[in-house]
Amino acid sequence: MGSRHRATMRCTLPSVLVAVALSLTALSPLARAEAPSAVEQTYNTVRNDPVRLGLFLRAFPKGADLHNHLVGAIYAENMLNWAAQDGLCVSLKSLEILSHACPHPKEGEMPATALAGNPDAESRLIDAMSMRDFTPSPADRSGHDHFFAAFRHFGSIDAAHQGDMLAEAMDRAAHDHITYIEPMISPALPAMIRAGFKHPMNGDDFAAAHKALEPEISALVTQARQETDAMDKQAQTVLKCGTPEAHPGCSVSVHYLFQVLRTLPPQAVYAQLDAGYAVVKADPRFVGLNIVAPEDDAIAMRDYTLHMRMFQFLSQVYPGVNLSLHAGELTGKLVPPEGLKHHIREAIEIAGAKRIGHGVDIASEDDVTGLLAEMAKKHVMVEINLTSNDEILNVKGAEHPLPLYRRAGVPVALSTDDEGVSRGDLTQEYVRAAQTYNLSYADLKQMSRTGLEYAFIPGQSLWDNHQVGKPVAACQTVSSSQPESGPCADLLKTSEKARLQWQLESRFVAFETSAPHESLYQ
Structure with missing residues (x-):
C-alpha cells in the first residue's frame, strides 16, 4: 500500500492534525496544558453520578488504546451478521459459526440468516461468543475459561472480515474520542506456523533456527503485507474514507502490533517471532511485537523463559523492534507460587520489553520493590485492563495493582484488551478507574497523555523525557x-x-x- 493511502487512512498530515486548534483559540494548546480549569470542578460535580460521569468521560479526550486485540474487539452481533451475509451455518450444539455454507442444514445446525427469527438461539450464541451475562456453571466454571473459549466460537469467520473488524474498531475509537489505536493482528500466521514445523529446533540454538528459516522469510513477509493491504483497503471502503460520507473512524490514527501465539511447540513459536520481526522491519504500519494466548497454559508456562530468550536473540538480528509483552496475567489460582515470581522481570530484563500488558501478579514477583523501581527508572509502561482482569482473573478493586504501580511511579495507561468479548469500551475503563480508585481529573488526563507518550508511534515526543505536560x-x-x-x-x-x-x-x-x-x- 502506498504512503498516500496510509496518510489518508490515518489522517496524520500536520494540517489535519492541528487544524482543530484554529477554531478554538489563538494560543498554542501547550500554553494551557497545565492551566487550572473549571473542568476539574465539573468533574468533581459528576464523579459520584455514574450516568453523568459516563457522559463526561465519553467526551473526555483519550490518547490511545494500546492493548487491543482486533479479533477480540468485535461484538458478537456483528460476527453473526457477517455470517449471515456469507451464507454460513451456525451450530446450536457447539454454539459457533461454522465454516461451511448452509443450503441444507444438518441436525443441530441452522442458517445464520435464520437467527433474526430465533432470538433464543441468537442470544445463546452471543453469550457463548462473549462475557455477556456470564455466570459459572458445572459445564462452564470460570470466567477465565469462558473468555478464552469465546474465540473458537467465531474463529471460522475472522479471516474474511479483518477489514470489517478494523473499521468497527476505528469507528468505536472515534466514538470514544480516542486519538490513536495500536491493534494486535497476525497476518500470515498459519503459514508462519507451518514453516516452523518444517524446521525442528535443536534445543535453544536460535542461530541455526534462523538460518534454516531465512530462505522462507521473504515470502512470509510478502504474504503478511498483502493480507494487511487487503484489510486496510476493506476498512477504508467500509468507512468511506476520503469521501463526503466518511465515517468518524477515518480520523483515528492506526499502527499495528504483530502478535504471536505462545501455546505451540518451540519451533512454531520461533518461526512466528522471526517472521514477525521481519514484518515489523519491512512494513512501517507495524510498530512492534507481542506474544499472546493464555499465559497460564502449560506450554506457555514451561517455555516462558525460552520465549524471552527468543526475543533477546531476535532483537539482535532485527535491532530497533519495539516489544509490548503480555506478562503477569496470572494469579495463584491459575499457577503455583513459583510461576508468579519472574515473568514480568524476564519480559523486561531478558526480552527487553518497553511495555507490559496486564502485569497483574507484580506483587508476587521476586524483589518487587526493586522491580518496580527498575520499571519506573526505565520508563516501562504498564497497559492496565481493568475489565478483563476482573472477568478473566477475578482481580478487581483493592486487589488490583494499579494503585501500586502509580505509587511506585511506574507509567500506566488504560486499555480495553478485548472490548467486544468483554462487552465494553475505553470509556468504560475510565469510568471504572475513576470510581474504583478515586482518581482526580488530573490523574485521568495524565493517563490519557501517557497512552500516546508510550505508543510506538514513529518520531520524537512532544514531551521532555517522558514528563507528560512538559x-x-x-x-x-x-x-x-x-x-x-x-x-x-x-x-x-x-x-x-x-x-x-x-x-x-x-x-x-x-x-x-x-x-x-x-x-x-x-
Whole structure:
C-alpha cells in the first residue's frame, strides 16, 4: 500500500492534525496544558453520578488504546451478521459459526440468516461468543475459561472480515474520542506456523533456527503485507474514507502490533517471532511485537523463559523492534507460587520489553520493590485492563495493582484488551478507574497523555523525557495554535508522535472549554 493511502487512512498530515486548534483559540494548546480549569470542578460535580460521569468521560479526550486485540474487539452481533451475509451455518450444539455454507442444514445446525427469527438461539450464541451475562456453571466454571473459549466460537469467520473488524474498531475509537489505536493482528500466521514445523529446533540454538528459516522469510513477509493491504483497503471502503460520507473512524490514527501465539511447540513459536520481526522491519504500519494466548497454559508456562530468550536473540538480528509483552496475567489460582515470581522481570530484563500488558501478579514477583523501581527508572509502561482482569482473573478493586504501580511511579495507561468479548469500551475503563480508585481529573488526563507518550508511534515526543505536560525545548515558547515556522513547526512536520500529541492537547482545550458549560454536568 502506498504512503498516500496510509496518510489518508490515518489522517496524520500536520494540517489535519492541528487544524482543530484554529477554531478554538489563538494560543498554542501547550500554553494551557497545565492551566487550572473549571473542568476539574465539573468533574468533581459528576464523579459520584455514574450516568453523568459516563457522559463526561465519553467526551473526555483519550490518547490511545494500546492493548487491543482486533479479533477480540468485535461484538458478537456483528460476527453473526457477517455470517449471515456469507451464507454460513451456525451450530446450536457447539454454539459457533461454522465454516461451511448452509443450503441444507444438518441436525443441530441452522442458517445464520435464520437467527433474526430465533432470538433464543441468537442470544445463546452471543453469550457463548462473549462475557455477556456470564455466570459459572458445572459445564462452564470460570470466567477465565469462558473468555478464552469465546474465540473458537467465531474463529471460522475472522479471516474474511479483518477489514470489517478494523473499521468497527476505528469507528468505536472515534466514538470514544480516542486519538490513536495500536491493534494486535497476525497476518500470515498459519503459514508462519507451518514453516516452523518444517524446521525442528535443536534445543535453544536460535542461530541455526534462523538460518534454516531465512530462505522462507521473504515470502512470509510478502504474504503478511498483502493480507494487511487487503484489510486496510476493506476498512477504508467500509468507512468511506476520503469521501463526503466518511465515517468518524477515518480520523483515528492506526499502527499495528504483530502478535504471536505462545501455546505451540518451540519451533512454531520461533518461526512466528522471526517472521514477525521481519514484518515489523519491512512494513512501517507495524510498530512492534507481542506474544499472546493464555499465559497460564502449560506450554506457555514451561517455555516462558525460552520465549524471552527468543526475543533477546531476535532483537539482535532485527535491532530497533519495539516489544509490548503480555506478562503477569496470572494469579495463584491459575499457577503455583513459583510461576508468579519472574515473568514480568524476564519480559523486561531478558526480552527487553518497553511495555507490559496486564502485569497483574507484580506483587508476587521476586524483589518487587526493586522491580518496580527498575520499571519506573526505565520508563516501562504498564497497559492496565481493568475489565478483563476482573472477568478473566477475578482481580478487581483493592486487589488490583494499579494503585501500586502509580505509587511506585511506574507509567500506566488504560486499555480495553478485548472490548467486544468483554462487552465494553475505553470509556468504560475510565469510568471504572475513576470510581474504583478515586482518581482526580488530573490523574485521568495524565493517563490519557501517557497512552500516546508510550505508543510506538514513529518520531520524537512532544514531551521532555517522558514528563507528560512538559514540552520539549523546541515547543516551550510557542504561542501560536499552529506554528508555521521554527523548531516546533519542524518537529510537528517530522514527527508523527508529536503531531498526534499536539492534536490531543488541542482536543483537551476544546473539551475543557466546553464541558463546564454543559447543562447536564451542572
